[in-house]
Amino acid sequence: MSTTTSPRPAHGSALSGSLVERRLPRWTPAATVVGAAALAVALGLGFSISSKLQWGLMAAIFFVGGQYLLARRVEGARQAKNGLVGSLVWVAFLLALLPLVGLLYYTVKQGIGVINIDFLTHSMNGIASNQTGGGLYHALIATLEQVGIATLIAAPVGILTAVYLVEYGAGRPLAKAVSFFVDVMTGVPSIVAGLFILTFWIVILNQSYTGFAGSLALIILMLPVVVRSTEEMLKLVPNELREASLALGVPKWLTILRIVLPTAIGGITTGVMLAIARIIGETAPMLMLVFGTDLINTNPFKDPQSSLPLYVYQQYGNGTDASEARAWGGALVLIVLVMLLNLVARGIARWKAPKASR
Structure with missing residues (x-):
């Protein structure tokens, strides 16, 4: 009595390939950030936009849009929507962090020069408003x-x-x-x-x-x-x-x-x-x-x-x-x-x- 065995699907066949999802490389978000920043700078210089804040907003919009389009083309609509929400969360986080970082940077820049031992251990007794010295x-x-x-x-x-x-x-x-x-x-x-x-x-x-x-x-x-x-x-x-x-x-x-x-x-x-x-x-x-x-x-x-x-x-x-x-x-x-x-x-x-x- 002879037995026959069905052949296994060859490696890389249509069945095995359908189970593999296409993914963007891990370096894609970093490359998208660089491209969005370069495009925002080019548009800012081309249209004589002096505000760096506007440059940053344009770069954020280009990053979110570019990341979504790349994900939709490579990974499909479902993964693209998921990536879009993730990109929006990261952009919102950075926008919320920007005022805090700017406040800390500007306060340190303006106030570090006056901080010393005398400033921390002396009062304003006898110091006029236009005089240097004194403390808190x-x-x-x-x-x-x-x-x-x-x-x-x-x-x-x-x-x-x-x-x-x-x-x-x-x-x-x-x-x-x-x-x-x-x-x-x-x-x-x-x-x-x-x-x-x-x-x-x-x-x-x-x-x-x-x-x-x-x-x-x-x-x-x-x-x-x-x-x-x-x-x-x-x-x-x-x-x-x-x-x-x-x-x-x-x-x-x-x-x-x-x-x-x-x-x-x-x-x-x-x-x-x-x-x-x-x-x-x-x-x-x-x-x-x-x-x-x-x-x-x-x-x-x-x-x-x-x-x-x-x-x-x-x-x-x-x-x-x-x-x-x-x-x-x-x-x-x-x-x-x-x-x-x-x-x-x-x-x-x-x-x-x-x-x-x-």
Whole structure:
């Protein structure tokens, strides 16, 4: 009895070739970027377009269009649409990153020349607006004190408020009212917060212009950010962790303290740092409440103080070359301060985050 075996399809036949999709080379996006940039430069020079921003926008349009046409011709319509969305995402990302990079570059370029030890350790006492020298030590100390006081008050109050909303107040009328007012406070302009403290604290209660008055306005601006960010982080904690702790007989308050908060500490810390970044650059409340001074005042509860945003505003408003240089230096110090605070927050979040047991 003889048996016959069907021949296998030859390598490279139509059957095997139909299972292989055509793909663009990996270097295609880079080549498309180079071609789009060259075309945008050529059109910009040919039509005497002086704005480099317009050159960049043209290059982005040419890149997206060119990448789509190449993908449609080689890979097909389906892959071309997928590549089109990816190209648009990358272009949107670069467009969003461009102002940040430009801001950092220009601030460093304008302010790095005035940064030195004397600038960081001296005040503006006795320095005229058209004179070189002087510094921002008085404004830096005042800002750290004002933001520190606001954080010491707003962070615990905001975290406890979020704990109530998530753990105790679900469905209760009080929780709904608190959540509503938190949403309202989120949209309150900083100048409104300053006017409220000015009216209540200084006019009605007859208190003086101090750094603490500025801290009160910063607390109003900081609270809703802390509450909302902490609330969202607490909602991300799995309910299984709460249920397991309660099943072991652990009281609810201890479950929140030992289980819920440590699990969400990374997000809570990040939310607090976002709130600090929200308030550290506020100028309007400082103009109305701390009054401003060129002297070093380390007591935020007595006599006027300055602040870094107020220092930048006043120095730039003086209009001289020396004062504008100091203003750019103050802006650079403010940006570096925010960056350092964010690095510290990330370190604390990693340190306090729960470790997985091996």
